[in-house]
Amino acid sequence: MTYLIVAALAIALVAAGSELYSRTVNRKRLGPLVRGIEEMRRMATRDITRRPASPGDLAADVLPSYEAAAREVREQGLTLLGDLVELYPDGRSAGVTRWFVDGLRTTCGWFGVTRSREAGAITPAMLLFSESDSGEFFVTTRGGSRTSLAGPPFVHRTHLDWGEGLARVAERHRAEATPGSGGRSALRRVEQLDEAVALLGRLRESGARWRASQPPADLLEADVRSVLQERFSELGPLVMKLMSSGRTGTPVQPQSARPPNPHAGITVSTPHPNQLGVPPGPAADAKAFELARVWSSQGHQYYVLNVKPFDDPAVWGILALDVMKHAARAYQQLDGRSKEEAYKRILAGFTAEMQHPTEPL
Secondary structure (H helix, E strand, C coil), X not given: CCHHHHHHHHHHHHHHHHHHHCCCCCHHHHHHHHHHHHHHHHHCCCCCEEEECCHHHCCCCCHHHHHHHHHXXXXXXXXXEEEEEEECCCCCEEXXXXXXXXXXXXXEEEEEEEECCCCCCEEEEEEEEEEECCCCXXXXXXECCCCCCCCCCCEEEEEECHHHCHHHHHHHHHHHHCCCHHHCCCECCXXXXXXXXXXXXXXXXXXXXXXXXXXXXXXXXXXXHHHHHHHHHHHHHHHHHHHHHCCCCCCCCCHHHCCCCCCCCCCCCCCCXXXXXXXXXXXXXXXXXXXXXXXXXXXXXXXXXXXXXXXXXXXXXXXXXXXXXXXXXXXXXXXXXXXXXXXXXXXXXXXXXXXXXXXXX
């Protein structure tokens, strides 16, 4: 994972979340939060590019922070390994990381700073990490945001505030990663900068393989839960709906300014290879009639409804609940999950849409 970039994103997510929690939630205000989570998920498996730092890479206003961190590292008996510039995919600098290793050569880490997008405020961040011979990873973050995606069970994370001090952070990290604690195996040694970078690379690759092995829906929910924490019950269903719909790749617009569906009101009679079949009962009944069709195409949902048979619109409320119940049974037939649990998830999405509509009436 590209930790320095993600740290900046996490801080932005906290700011976006604070705005959401203090106001009435709607789709427009959820946009920055949703896009931030999506970007964090992309970065979780994105290749990391670094280059050696040159004197001009450190801006004058952050230089004192790096010098203070270097003094603190030396005071704790750690050894500086060098500076690297972390790069965005387009080649721009994401910031400088100053790397170090402890006296036992089993814990390495880096120091860096992030800037808020609005005010440009500087926030220090430090990462310590170790790897055991058995493939477990121990990661301790100091400062920055606690916001993170879901992680695999073999990665053990601890977060401490910046004010705790490096001595306390290093002590806590060693306690978590001590060989023999909880049956843990010995830690791998790191001597040089390239070995520290390789260790972080193995951590990232292991995490990416774990993410690829998870069912997509389960991983999405786990990520959103991890980011939202206690706010998941309030915002989680709507956030997941927006992320699943694929309608958040660009800045979210107010509903009135949303591009119209170019094919609204148009139907064609040509058979489509993906259309659903006709059930046996209606197929044998010449007087049967179709009530609804729903299609999904290129981010749009298309609805064709036949409302003429029912004078009372309340019938459509009954039909909507019937569809939900049939969907719950269909999930049970599809993969064996409990139809009751599936129905609860469907109702959660229904409730989220009722409370925070993503479509105007």
